[in-house]
Amino acid sequence: MAKKLLLEKAHIEGIRHFDVYRKEGGYAAVETALKMDPAAIVEEVKKSGLRGRGGAGFATGLKWSFLAKPEGVPRYLVCNADESEPGTFKDRYLMEFLPHLLIEGLIISSFALGSNRTYIYIRGEYAWIVGILEQAIAEAKLHGFLGKNILGSGFDCEIYVQRGAGAYICGEETALIESLEGKRGNPRIKPPFPAIKGLWDCPTVVNNVETLAAVVPIINMGGEEYAKIGVGRSTGTKLLSACGNINKPGVYEIDMTISVEEFIYSDEYCGGIPNGKKLKACIPGGSSVPILPANLLLKTAKGETRYMNYESLSDGGFATGSMMGSGGFIVLDEDQCIVKHTYTLARFYRHESCGQCSPCREGTGWMEKILQKIDTGKGTIADIDLLWDIQRKIEGNTICPLGDAAAWPVAAAIRHFRDEFEWHVNNPTKCLTQNYGLAKYADALGLSA
Amino acid sequence: MVKFSDDKLKEVQSMIDRYPEGKQKSALIPLLHLAQEEFGGWLKPDTMDYVASLLTIDPIEAYEVATFYSMFNLKPVGKHVFEVCHTGPCMLNGSDNILDYIKSTLGIEVGQTTSDGMFTLKTVECLGACGYAPMMQMGMNYREHLTKERVDAIIDECRNEK
Numbered sequence: 001m002a003k004k005l006l007l008e009k010a011h012i013e014g015i016r017h018f019d020v021y022r023k024e025g026g027y028a029a030v031e032t033a034l035k036m037d038p039a040a041i042v043e044e045v046k047k048s049g050l051r052g053r054g055g056a057g058f059a060t061g062l063k064w065s066f067l068a069k070p071e072g073v074p075r076y077l078v079c080n081a082d083e084s085e086p087g088t089f090k091d092r093y094l095m096e097f098l099p100h101l102l103i104e105g106l107i108i109s110s111f112a113l114g115s116n117r118t119y120i121y122i123r124g125e126y127a128w129i130v131g132i133l134e135q136a137i138a139e140a141k142l143h144g145f146l147g148k149n150i151l152g153s154g155f156d157c158e159i160y161v162q163r164g165a166g167a168y169i170c171g172e173e174t175a176l177i178e179s180l181e182g183k184r185g186n187p188r189i190k191p192p193f194p195a196i197k198g199l200w201d202c203p204t205v206v207n208n209v210e211t212l213a214a215v216v217p218i219i220n221m222g223g224e225e226y227a228k229i230g231v232g233r234s235t236g237t238k239l240l241s242a243c244g245n246i247n248k249p250g251v252y253e254i255d256m257t258i259s260v261e262e263f264i265y266s267d268e269y270c271g272g273i274p275n276g277k278k279l280k281a282c283i284p285g286g287s288s289v290p291i292l293p294a295n296l297l298l299k300t301a302k303g304e305t306r307y308m309n310y311e312s313l314s315d316g317g318f319a320t321g322s323m324m325g326s327g328g329f330i331v332l333d334e335d336q337c338i339v340k341h342t343y344t345l346a347r348f349y350r351h352e353s354c355g356q357c358s359p360c361r362e363g364t365g366w367m368e369k370i371l372q373k374i375d376t377g378k379g380t381i382a383d384i385d386l387l388w389d390i391q392r393k394i395e396g397n398t399i400c401p402l403g404d405a406a407a408w409p410v411a412a413a414i415r416h417f418r419d420e421f422e423w424h425v426n427n428p429t430k431c432l433t434q435n436y437g438l439a440k441y442a443d444a445l446g447l448s449a
Numbered sequence: 450m451v452k453f454s455d456d457k458l459k460e461v462q463s464m465i466d467r468y469p470e471g472k473q474k475s476a477l478i479p480l481l482h483l484a485q486e487e488f489g490g491w492l493k494p495d496t497m498d499y500v501a502s503l504l505t506i507d508p509i510e511a512y513e514v515a516t517f518y519s520m521f522n523l524k525p526v527g528k529h530v531f532e533v534c535h536t537g538p539c540m541l542n543g544s545d546n547i548l549d550y551i552k553s554t555l556g557i558e559v560g561q562t563t564s565d566g567m568f569t570l571k572t573v574e575c576l577g578a579c580g581y582a583p584m585m586q587m588g589m590n591y592r593e594h595l596t597k598e599r600v601d602a603i604i605d606e607c608r609n610e611k
């Protein structure tokens with residue numbers, strides 16, 4: 001059994017309520033932390049090696065140490081619960097089942113950073129979770145863990161939940177800040193970074209839900225102990241949300257030493273692929289990261305076993321590797337159509353582009369239209385080349401990383417599955433009713449109509 | 450003219466109190482949600498003007514925001530809105546079939562409302578329920594692991610609701 005630091009208590013009856021959570025050892029980390037120097041907490045987080053769980057994997061302790069502390073200016077901590085990357089639903093699970101774990105992490109982190117008003121920005125569709133979080137906040141306050149002079153430490157803190165209203169882009173930290181200020185979610189040009197000029201122009205830290213929850217075990221066990229779990233620069237445990245064609249979709253906590261193969265086929269995790277079908281491809285870290293065909297997913301280009309951690313998943317760069325991303329693990333079986341799947345993702349990014357930069361606004365629309373054309377048997381070989389060309393012109397030429405996030409899935413699909421795109425072009429009627437893999441098989445046996 | 454009840458106005462005030470003084474504009478999205486729920490499920494220009502007046506901001510600031518976010522309806526919708534997710538992971542698990550089934554059962558296309566004003570059908574992009582696909586959002590809740598039978602039961606449930 002892998003070590004669990006976050007979800008260990010998720011199944012305890014009543015753990016959503018303060019009394020049960022407290023009886024199980026909850027809020028002990030707040031008691032410890034409030035006796036520490038805030039700088040010492042930042043130091044523990046640095047030692048833990050914790051990397052941001054929102055997608056970019058940036059070192060959390062380092063990010064915290066960048067926070068500007070000008071005299072007389074408030075500082076803010078904002079928890080990013082926008083969770084809108086296709087394939088990702090881990091933060092939802094954590095907030096639904098262990099709301100107090102997040103609140104506990106937020107109190108400690110607010111103290112470490114000096115935030116007296118902390119906001120949880122949650123995607124608008126998670127409406128029922130707002131009530132769960134607000135209940136947990138009210139309970140924590142009733143027991144003196146929030147409000148004025150927490151546990152006699154002299155530290156005041158309030159936590160508020162803010163609902164978004166349907167916009168993936170508000171997960172990008174500067175768009176999130178704009179949205180929290182009551183505006184459209186248009187990302188800001190960086191620099192200045194939020195650590196200098198963020199919410200209401202004050203120094204601000206934005207962190208993912210899982211990142212902030214992980215601060216609790218770090219304080220309880222100490223940064224050094226935490227860093228011993230995992231491998232290399234992938235320390236601690238990671239939540240993964242697994243979906244697509246697998247027997248056991250759901251949220252799993254892993255220590256980052258298991259192989260991709262074990263994660264897919266072990267009964268402890270995804271439980272293999274339904275109906276004995278073969279693995280075709282997988283997007284291992286949310287829709288934005290490159291898709292990999294089965295052979296490159298299970299083994300690196302050098303033929304080594306691929307593991308579920310930051311370094312191993314990105315081994316080979318974009319040519320033959322992918323990324324850990326947000327932990328959204330999407331599995332495609334042999335019957336699935338890569339063109340169609342990529343088309344739905346392109347449509348997603350076109351829908352979610354904020355429209356500020358022309359390469360992203362226009363490029364995402366073009367990619368969607370061309371992919372739809374190919375998917376419906378109306379494409380040409382030149383369209384495939386055009387698609388490649390467009391994605392290259394978006395990447396790196398935009399204000400925020402949504403442009404890259406839209407380009408990468410298209411690039412990887414063409415890179416690894418170009419023959420399937422060409423098959424659609426060359427079989428304009430067959431591709432409407434038949435599956436690429438099965439059709440090729442039938443052709444080989446001389447069975448096709 | 451639309452107007453919140455006294456109780457709702459108290460809720461409005463507590464929303465505004467979450468932000469530092471002078472930053473009341475931050476309450477715009479929460480207030481638009483509240484207004485949409487209270488005043489017929491969509492945001493009429495009048496409703497947006499009213500929300501702007503409560504926050505002492507210009508009406509254009511409310512329009513700008515209402516038009517950006519997909520959860521705000523700028524046209525009337527039916528009593529029950531089915532928002533079916535059709536992004537990759539849901540598609541892998543048969544969201545197309547569910548969508549077709551809902552269309553034929555209700556006799557409407559995506560974006561339309563049934564003539565009795567009961568149901569509106571929409572498609573949406575990933576709602577963070579990919580492991581429980583196919584799924585749709587209905588009001589404040591998610592309906593997951595959809596099958597034809599479940600869709601039938603949900604439609605019955607809506608029809609029988611008073």
Ligand SMILES: Cc1cc2nc3c(=O)[nH]c(=O)nc-3n(C[C@H](O)[C@H](O)[C@H](O)COP(=O)(O)O)c2cc1C
Nearest residue numbers: 052053054080082083084171172173207208211401
């Ligand atoms: C288009 C886009 C969407 C994003 N969505 C999310 C999200 O839903 N949740 C999240 O935590 N981070 C998201 N991020 C990353 C945030 O910008 C930011 O890096 C993150 O919240 C930092 O927290 P961390 O260091 O704890 O990961 C997104 C980034 C981009 C470019």
Ligand code: SF4
Nearest residue numbers: 354356357360398400
């Ligand atoms: S890259 Fe796209 S989403 Fe990001 S700022 Fe530019 S237009 Fe908006």
Ligand code: FES
Nearest residue numbers: 534539576578579
């Ligand atoms: S793809 Fe439908 S909920 Fe994520």
